[in-house]
Amino acid sequence: MSDARLVLVTSTYETLRSRLQSAFDTLEVGADPVLRTSERGDYQANGVMALAKRLGRSPREVAEIVVDAVDLTDVATVEIAGPGFLNLTVQPVFLDAQLRNLSHDPRLGLAPVAEALRVIIDYSAPNVAKEMHVGHLRSTVIGDALARMYRFGGHQVIARNHVGDWGTNFGMLIEHLLDVGDEGAASTLSIGDLDEFYRAARVKFDSDDAFKGRSRTRVVALQSGDPETLRLWHVLVNQSIAYFSEVYRKLDVTLTAQDVVGESYYNDKLADVVRDLDAIGLLVESEGALCVFPEGFQNREGEPLPLIVQKSDDGFGYAASDLAALRDRVDILKGDELLYVVGAPQVQHLEMVFAVARMAGWLPDRVRCEQVVFGNVLGTDHKMFKSRAGETVKLVSLVDEAVERAFVILDERGTDLDGDAKYLLAEQIARAAIKYADLSTERQHDYVFDLDRMIAFEGDTGPYLQYAHARLRSIFRRSGDEWQAGNAHFALEATAERNLALGLLGLPEAFFTSLGALQPHRLCTYLFDLAQRFTSFYDACPVLSSEGALREERLALCDLTARTLKLGLGVLGIDAPEQM
């Protein structure tokens, strides 16, 4: 607000919507105009249909009243189409003014929200001393995209990486650590061979009774806080976190070691969860376990299904730590929104946790609490994504393979770059391919992981969008570095120019729709559509060879397009390189 240079452009959509709203209000306060972009006009409002039905009047009649009441002077022309749709065509003067404003707005019309919320996003959640595999890909990529979008939207984000760093198998892991020695373990873990470490421990546990006995004793020592055992446990945890950080670096994910708040963090709060549930009278003992029975959940036999808070062996289940974490996020972190980016198999469990939290009064209505559900990653055979040997695929090998593939593609088409620059570019392309493929599909759907398709430079892919951006930047390299956003007049005489311009004005709406629905794919769709508008423009409208005001105008359109693509991709966690 205090920064006068930050031009807060009222979005085109919002301008149209609010003017229509005033007109609709004359008939019924708050009636939704239902405005959307359209192929018939630039925008179409079809809220008249629903309103007419409620008022018991003919749609046509209502449409005429709205048209008479609406003030769209110098903004758009309206015409009634069909039974009562309002088709809006934006006026040239308004387009020109909007584009001029955008030219000077670093946020491209995307004003930060008036009221910042504190949003807690739980995502990634790998397990200590276990490999990160494809199953963690979606949580990590989607969670990080949402975190970036919330931040850019003006909210405060607290990322929580709910790492699995506790449980009975740590007895076995620590004993194995002792067998191979600190340094041996460190070297195995640091090169990222976590699967090997875990497998070796498991094999001994299953085949060696003495080892099994030591492991059980070790669990007890760990739970009772034995200092040496805790030291060993820390070795495992720290090595793993270092490894995860390397994976996040490869993926360009914003999670840091500070965001890791594992299950162990809640250990001393679990007893309180049980005690407090008991005090409220929700706790029921069933088959030796302490449970809460939220309404509406049944087991196979049609009997009430419990959320087991404390197991019959007195140990705490993950329900307990999830409840403790939820309380922490509401009471201590003061979250306004709690998001859990967790896969579909956990739907019932989290629903039960949320239900119990509400019953206990730990989750007030003002707090939005939601699981950001996502589907599975499938192989090209439409079965769960596995390696040829039938094993789960390591996340790092997935990324590495994509980088190699990007390298090959760069070589094939010949690049000016070499050495580190070339490697960095290959990484950027690989990440774009993987992330965009994941983000551009509606997240609840399973999707098919097909590296060839997602790294292709043609079609609806990350690299295609990067390429569109790189071509744009190339224009400016050739134009000489004297160009800067000036006062171009946007006449938009060519159809392709006008289509591109309308696309550019759509960013705020696309962004907030996407964020509001927690659906990054909507922003992807917008960016791809914009890129297509651009390539059509690029083909039809020469930029550098045009002259005078027209050249200025087209350069300004290119500048806006490049910035919009870069911003949009960036907010999804995808780089937009200057050249490819």
Next chain:
RNA sequence: GCGGCUGUAGCUCAGCGGAUUAGAGCAUCGGUCUACGGAACCGAGGGUCGGGGGUUCGAAUCCCUCCAGCCGCACCA
């Protein structure tokens, strides 16, 4: 059995607060252009939107039902 998710062109996916010939990418076919990066542009063919019913002037979109697939359904998280 109960609950959830999914079923849209050959393939991969959008659309699902109801709207006029159901969209895109890939693949196929046909054009354009000595192309500011052709990793391009323009166009064509291809779908009874899983089946059936209902609500409606109008449904891929809402409701019911059936079919198919995936997932979950008490002490591993």
